[in-house]
Amino acid sequence: MSAPDAVKIGIVSISDRASAGVYADQGLPALQDWLSRALLNPIHFEPRLIADEQSTISQTLVELVDAGCSLVLTTGGTGPALRDVTPEATLAVADKEMPGFGEQMRQISLKFVPTAILSRQVAVIRGSSLIINLPGQPKAIAQTLEGLKDPQGQQLVNGIFAAVPYCIDLIGGPYLETDSAVCQAFRPKSAIRTPQA
Numbered sequence: 001m002s003a004p005d006a007v008k009i010g011i012v013s014i015s016d017r018a019s020a021g022v023y024a025d026q027g028l029p030a031l032q033d034w035l036s037r038a039l040l041n042p043i044h045f046e047p048r049l050i051a052d053e054q055s056t057i058s059q060t061l062v063e064l065v066d067a068g069c070s071l072v073l074t075t076g077g078t079g080p081a082l083r084d085v086t087p088e089a090t091l092a093v094a095d096k097e098m099p100g101f102g103e104q105m106r107q108i109s110l111k112f113v114p115t116a117i118l119s120r121q122v123a124v125i126r127g128s129s130l131i132i133n134l135p136g137q138p139k140a141i142a143q144t145l146e147g148l149k150d151p152q153g154q155q156l157v158n159g160i161f162a163a164v165p166y167c168i169d170l171i172g173g174p175y176l177e178t179d180s181a182v183c184q185a186f187r188p189k190s191a192i193r194t195p196q197a
Contacts, residue, residue: 004041005174010064010072011035012048012057014086015136019051027075030138034145035073038161040177052077057089065093065129070173071164072129076136078121086133087122094124094131098167101132101160105144108157109135112143123160128172130164146183155184162186 013019013027028047035043046064050056057077064072077086091097101123109116121133134141147159165176165185175193178185 004177006042006044007039007071007174007176008044008046008067008069009035010046010048010061010067010069012050012060012064012072012074014050014052014057014074014076016051016083019049025049026138027136027141030141031073031075031134034142034182038145038178038182040179041174052083052085054085054089054092057086058092061090061093061126061131065126065131070129070168071176072131073134074132075134075141078119078133078135080118080120084120087120090122090124090131090133093126095127096125098123098125098130100163104158104160105135108144108147108159109140111148111157112140125171130167130171130173132160132164153181158186159183166191 011028011031013025017023018025028049032045046067046069048060050060061072074086077084102121105121106116106119109119119135123132135144145159145161147155148157150156161183162185166187168176169191
């Protein structure tokens with residue numbers, strides 16, 4: 001079998017206090033841990049820890065896309081507070097908005113907390129990169145990416161990552177392969193790459 005495509009992924013934690021060293025950032029380790037378990041591809045991470053400044057967030061997203069990141073995941077800054085500007089910064093650099101991602105994240109989070117309706121995560125395409133805003137808490141990051149499973153491990157609600165590999169196929173990115181024990185990627189049969197001997 002041929003080796004999976006290498007992929008470059010931008011991970012961005014957005015927090016005034018963590019970026020100032022007031023407390024340790026939990027977002028970047030959570031993103032890197034989940035992606036390392038979920039993907040079979042060799043991954044080169046481009047991590048960034050930045051403050052809740054709209055211009056800085058937009059600039060960081062553009063830099064990561066320009067650096068060749070096929071996927072950029074952000075965490076933090078998606079609530080209703082005055083300093084929460086991640087969605088605005090993300091939409092400002094978008095070529096296309098992908099509203100289904102935010103809708104599904106809120107649906108998953110509502111299974112756990114009624115305040116999920118306060119979250120404003122968005123997902124967009126810029127060039128041939130997919131940018132997704134994730135929740136700020138490590139547990140919520142895993143829940144929204146992975147979805148909900150019953151005690152036997154059967155999928156009850158799909159996480160958003162099930163749709164990410166095919167989305168990246170459609171915008172010209174690398175072929176992402178997932179570990180089905182963590183996250184089963186969905187592709188139409190015509191888009192599934194047959195293993196090479």
